[in-house]
Every structure is written in C-alpha cells, then in structure tokens.
Amino acid sequence: MAARLLLLLLAAGLVAVPFVAPSHLVFLVATIGSTAIMVAGLSIVIGMAGQISIAQAAFAALGAYGTAQLAALGGVPHWIGLPAVAVATAGLGYLFGLLSLRVADHYLALATMAFGAIVQLLLIHLEDWTGGAVGLPVPPLTLGGRSLTRPIELYAVIMPCAALTVWFLHALMTSRTGRAFSALRMSEVGAAAVGVPVLHHKAMAFALSAFFGALGGGLYGLQTSYLDPAQFGILESVRLIAIAVIGGLLNPFGPVIGATVFVLLPETMGALGRYMSLVFSLLLLAFIIVSPRGIAGLAPRLRPRPGRRRGG
C-alpha cells in the first residue's frame, strides 16, 4: 500500500516537473529517462540472465545512428523509424546471443567488448554512412509539421517510454521468461536439466538488451541532436554497467535510481566535475567490495528475508 502511494506521488511529481521546473532541469530529468532505458537492457542481460555484456553502448549507437539516418536519407519519421530500428537491433542482439552459446564468462565479456569496438570503428570509418569522426546531426522529431526540440516536448515523449520500461522490467521479472532467465543465471546446466531452452533464452536476453539499448540511444540522440562516435565506445559501455550495478541489477527501478545518481550528481559538483568519472569508478569498486553478492543477487539468495524472522 505504501509502495503504491509512493509510486503515485512519483508519477504526479514527474507530470508536474515540466510545469514548475526550469527547462535545464526538465532536460536533465529527460536524460535520466533515456539513460535508464539504455541501462534497463543491462538489467535484463546482466542482472536477470547473468550474461556479461560490454556492448550496450554499441546497441545504443545502432539505435541512434539508425534512427537519424532513416530520417535523413529515407525520410522516415522518427515515430516509425525509432521503433523499427530498435526491433531490428533486437534481431541483431538475438543473433549475437545465438553465437554466445559457445562462449561464456570471460570470453563472452571479451567478445562483446570486441563487438563494441568494431561498431565504434565502423562509425568512424564508414564516413559516407555515419558522418565519420566529425559526427552526425540528428533530424528533429516532428509532429504535424512542427519540430519537437524543446526540452519539455522531448520530456513528454521520453518519460512515458521510461515508465513503460520500468513496468516491463517488473512484469518480466515475475514472468515465466524472467524465471527462466534466473535459472540461467544460477546454473546453465541446471536450467537445461529442468527443461529451460538455454540457447533461446540467452539469445532472448541479448535481444531485449539490444532493444532497450537502441530505444534509449535513439531517444538520447533526439535530445543531443548530434551524434559523436566518441560517445559510443567501450568506456560508455562500462559507464552503463556502473549505472546498472549502482542502481541495483534486480530492481525494476534500479536503472532509474542509477541514472539519477549519474546524471544529477555531476550537476551539483561544480568545479569538482572533472573528478566525477573517477568518483563514480571508485564508488562502483567500493560497492562491489562491500557487498559482492548484493550487487546482483548473483548468487542464489539463501538468507531469509528481513522482517520474517521468527521469535523475538
């Protein structure tokens, strides 16, 4: 009951933000939304399914560049282009997941890392398609002949998507597929033994992570209105992992919590801003050392839940 009330308050607050807050803050909250969508993909693939992926920035790049070029070269409006690109990227993620059956653990991390590096290099070197190292302008989102570029307008598009993403994470966790992901995380052999199709679910996890990566990347591209290949490297993938871990990998609100910390904290630091990335890296490290299990519930939880203790 209290949780419902809190949720209602949060929703009311988010609806009120664009009316009361200055436009810079509206932009920041929308950035939290688009970042959280990208990170939601990692919650699924790393948190639920237990597969490491250092390629989330590459999927975001495919979403952002794909949407921008579909609009610029093909004249496809973003309303159709962005979902279409996200679905196509999900297909690519599925294929990537199929290949990952042969690979696990460190090798999977390396393969995803190399995939991310290749995507970034292609963005830089396929100049005719991507604008090369200089970058690429993103055509604005239009509605009825009007360009939607003001922070408030993009906020109105991004935040419902972010809310739907959180709802989807919650629904997925309690679904049959979500439980199959958990089985996979705990033991692949065990999952296969109880009849979970391992290959299909691994590929599914990657497909979902690619979908949300591309969706969030595309939305973020609309906000910045300019794409720079340097934004989509391995370092960005690691940053997204840090956001996912610090927010909480098995919590539907984890991506939002992590993104809030990572987007808002630098704003309040002022001149110390350039140490921000260092602070976040150390924070991530401290987080892992203090509660290596807590970061993901990666090991099966054996402790009884608090509040259900006997006696007393």
Place this chain on the structure above:
Amino acid sequence: MLAQILVSGVTAGAVYALVALGFVVLHRGTRVVHFGLGDQLTLSAYIVVIGQVFLGLPFAAAILLSLLLSAGFGVLIERGVMRPLRGSPLLVMIIATLAIGAAVREGLRASMGPLPWPVPFLLSPAPFTLGGLVLVPANLAVVGVALAVMLALFAMLRWTRFGRAIVAVYENPTGAAIVGISVPGVHARLWGLSSVLAAVAGILMAPLITLSPDMGTIGIKGFAAAILGGFNSLPGAIAGGFLLGIVETGAGVYVSTAMKDIVSYALLIGCVLLLPRGLFGTAEARKV
C-alpha cells in the same frame, strides 16, 4: 614487401606479446582476467613522464620508479580488491577489474588532462635502410627489450624459488599448499608480475603512439593475442602477440589502415567462436 611487413609487424607484436603475457601469467594462477590491465599500462607510462618532468629524475630512474610502483599497485589490487572478493561469482570479478581500469583511466584524465604527453624514445626514431628493408632503431629497441623481458620471465619461472612456487600453483594449487607454498602469497606475486609486464609494454609503447589516458584500449589487442595463444599457455601468448602484430600490419597494407584495428577485433571474435582453445591452448573441463 612481405619482409617489410614482417619487420614492421614484429614491433607491434612484441608489445602485444608482453600484454598478452601479463593476462596469461595472471589468469593461469588466479583464474581472473584483468580487464583493467590496459589502463595499468597507461599508468606506468604516465609515471615515467611524471618522474622525468615533475620530479626531474633521469630517464632510467624514472623507469625504475615506474616498474616498482606498478608492481606495488598490482599487489595492492590483490590485497585490497581481489582477496575480499575471493569466491565471488565471475561476473563480480569482471565488473571489479573493469572498475579498477575505469578508476585508473579517469584518475589520469582528471589529473594529467586529456591531451597527449611526449615520451622519449629508447633509441633514435630516424629510419635507416638495410638490404632493402626500412628499419627504425627505436622499434628494434622495443623488440630487443621485449625479448629480453620474456627470456628473464622464463628464466625466473625455471630457476628461482620465487618462480618455481608460481609454477607449482599453476600446476596444482592444492598440492602447492600442501608442500608449504602460500597460495595467496603467490597470487599477490602474480598480480605484481602481471602489472610489471604491462608496465614494460606501456613504457615501450608510449613513444610510438601518443600517450593519452585512452591508450589502455590497447589492452584489447593484448586480449586478442592471448586468446590466439589459448589463454593458458605462456609461449602461446608470445606467439599470439607476434602473429597478431604481423596480421594487423598486413591488413593495414593490403586492405586499408582504417581496417587494421577492425581486423584484430574480428580475429578476436572469430577465435573465441571457432577456436576457443586458441592455437596453443589445452582443453579445460567446464565446471557445472
């Protein structure tokens, strides 16, 4: 042409081989793949610059300082991060080493600035021609130092107590513990050793490319070399390094310079998918 590619590729290959050795030396004993090793390599090169420019040390002293601090940093990682995490899921270890790398990189970016620093060459960078081949003394020095370090590594593993304890842990940790070798102690040594190998690679590499906080991405090349070599074989890592250097240089010549890096990453993915044991690795049982 082919001979020239071989000669040029060997320079890059020597550095890749050192980085690959750093990965394999550590992984064989501790089962950890250190995703921050590339950034430690950058850190060592920066320490040389700091020693020279800010402390006014002679070049040799700056290098010595860098190697010592690198070894210390490696041991510190083992004590401070890896020991508390012993027994955690692999995913946690991977994220921890990624975080170490990110902390080093961002620390350097914040304190030393994003712009490149000049690093002195070991020998003259002016090329000369010998029998139709263009040779660069600085590059030859890189290959020479790398080979000397590799020989020293193998000699140490073969003939010193320090090294033989490491080999014992490689072969059988439980057996090593029974005969009185401190396994955690060996793990600390391995972290130090692997950090020193990366440091040498960094100091050799920095003058050839520009020293910037992002130089650590060279670590992926080291991974590719280590995977080519099977990830659990020291000679394999060296062969993988040289092979990668030569293939990459060849791709730069015959395909395009832009494709050079893409080729080595594609090689990494291809090798992981089709040849997970690499060229020289041995099979390992997969645990349930």
